[in-house]
Amino acid sequence: MGIQQMSDLSSQVLELMRRRQSVRKYSDRPVEREKLERCFEAARLAPSACNAQPWSFVAVTDREILSRLRENLFNKPYHMCAFAREAPVLVGLIAEPTTFWPTVGGLWRGVKFPLLDLGIAGEHFVLQAAAEGLGTCWLGWFNEREFKSILRLPRKKKVAALLSVGYAEADDPLRDKIRKPIDDIRTCL
Amino acid sequence: MGIQQMSDLSSQVLELMRRRQSVRKYSDRPVEREKLERCFEAARLAPSACNAQPWSFVAVTDREILSRLRENLFNKPYHMCAFAREAPVLVGLIAEPTTFWPTVGGLWRGVKFPLLDLGIAGEHFVLQAAAEGLGTCWLGWFNEREFKSILRLPRKKKVAALLSVGYAEADDPLRDKIRKPIDDIRTCL
Numbered sequence: 001m002g003i004q005q006m007s008d009l010s011s012q013v014l015e016l017m018r019r020r021q022s023v024r025k026y027s028d029r030p031v032e033r034e035k036l037e038r039c040f041e042a043a044r045l046a047p048s049a050c051n052a053q054p055w056s057f058v059a060v061t062d063r064e065i066l067s068r069l070r071e072n073l074f075n076k077p078y079h080m081c082a083f084a085r086e087a088p089v090l091v092g093l094i095a096e097p098t099t100f101w102p103t104v105g106g107l108w109r110g111v112k113f114p115l116l117d118l119g120i121a122g123e124h125f126v127l128q129a130a131a132e133g134l135g136t137c138w139l140g141w142f143n144e145r146e147f148k149s150i151l152r153l154p155r156k157k158k159v160a161a162l163l164s165v166g167y168a169e170a171d172d173p174l175r176d177k178i179r180k181p182i183d184d185i186r187t188c189l
Numbered sequence: 190m191g192i193q194q195m196s197d198l199s200s201q202v203l204e205l206m207r208r209r210q211s212v213r214k215y216s217d218r219p220v221e222r223e224k225l226e227r228c229f230e231a232a233r234l235a236p237s238a239c240n241a242q243p244w245s246f247v248a249v250t251d252r253e254i255l256s257r258l259r260e261n262l263f264n265k266p267y268h269m270c271a272f273a274r275e276a277p278v279l280v281g282l283i284a285e286p287t288t289f290w291p292t293v294g295g296l297w298r299g300v301k302f303p304l305l306d307l308g309i310a311g312e313h314f315v316l317q318a319a320a321e322g323l324g325t326c327w328l329g330w331f332n333e334r335e336f337k338s339i340l341r342l343p344r345k346k347k348v349a350a351l352l353s354v355g356y357a358e359a360d361d362p363l364r365d366k367i368r369k370p371i372d373d374i375r376t377c378l
Binding site: 009010012013014016017018020022035036037038040041042043044045046047049051053055056057058059060061062065102105106109110111112113115116117118119120122123124126127128131132133138140141144151158160161177178179180182184185186187188189 | 198199201203205206207211224226227229230231234235236238245247250251254294295298299301302304305306307308311316317320321329330333350366369371374375377
């Protein structure tokens with residue numbers, strides 16, 4: 001990759017991160033399977049502690065299953081995320097058990113590496129989706145018990161988060177991001 | 190952004206994720222401050238539960254401080270990460286306390302949202318760094334107590350991970366990624 005291309009890429013990636021926003025209004029345009037697959041490939045490539053890859057993903061587009069998820073995941077007290085009922089795709093992000101060393105090391109360090117790793121992999125999905133022209137929203141607040149029951153997942157599985165995925169409604173403009181000033185979050189020594 | 194550009198972007202982002210790899214051999218070429226700043230800007234833009242942005246970052250490039258970190262962070266039993274002594278920049282990723290609702294919701298859901306959020310923000314940094322031509326490595330295994338002591342950070346701060354940052358040595362080739370097959374990690378319903 002030449003220097004000019006690299007330089008273009010750095011602007012484009014930063015611009016992509018500026019344009020990525022949590023989409024809470026979805027059109028009913030279906031999501032192309034190949035786009036979804038590239039998002040999963042992006043997640044698959046993510047780094048993780050000791051390369052344990054402690055994650056799995058369940059994407060639901062089936063009308064009947066989706067309809068049951070919509071009915072059961074976002075009732076009170078989870079109604080804050082009721083917008084996700086409109087999304088044509090729901091993806092469950094499962095924190096799988098990690099391998100021996102990250103488990104032991106995580107106990108020693110007081111850091112649950114699978115959760116950190118799932119954030120990394122999930123955001124690979126989200127950024128690839130943004131590059132595909134898709135909107136997503138991270139959802140931490142939903143009825144996990146119902147999700148596992150409807151999808152017949154073992155009760156011990158940890159569905160740490162969902163992603164709603166779809167095309168944003170045409171009238172969903174790019175919003176200004178509300179973020180802390182850089183000097184509040186970054187020190188250089 | 191036109192359709193052709195979007196389509197290019199989706200290939201480029203996926204290719205960037207394919208080319209990003211954990212760099213463990215650093216040249217002594219210094220990292221330009223403006224590149225580092227764009228990486229922090231990328232992290233700043235990341236999404237988080239209730240937009241709490243429960244993170245802060247400390248970048249160390251100062252020769253004297255760096256020298257003390259190199260001497261003290263990666264001794265036994267942390268010597269697995271001793272390669273990070275060669276990196277011209279070390280960045281501490283601090284999981285800051287989140288706001289009321291993600292705290293309560295996280296207890297209810299059994300998910301430490303600040304850790305998930307830090308994975309997201311840290312990977313924004315890592316991907317922007319890759320786009321800038323920089324190498325990074327996530328480090329979960331280091332002497333956190335020494336890190337806080339040398340940087341005079343309060344003992345209660347949680348330095349969940351470090352990132353080593355720098356230019357890869359010229360003889361550090363692109364490796365094949367070892368990852369689980371997609372069918373082992375992704376189900377579509």
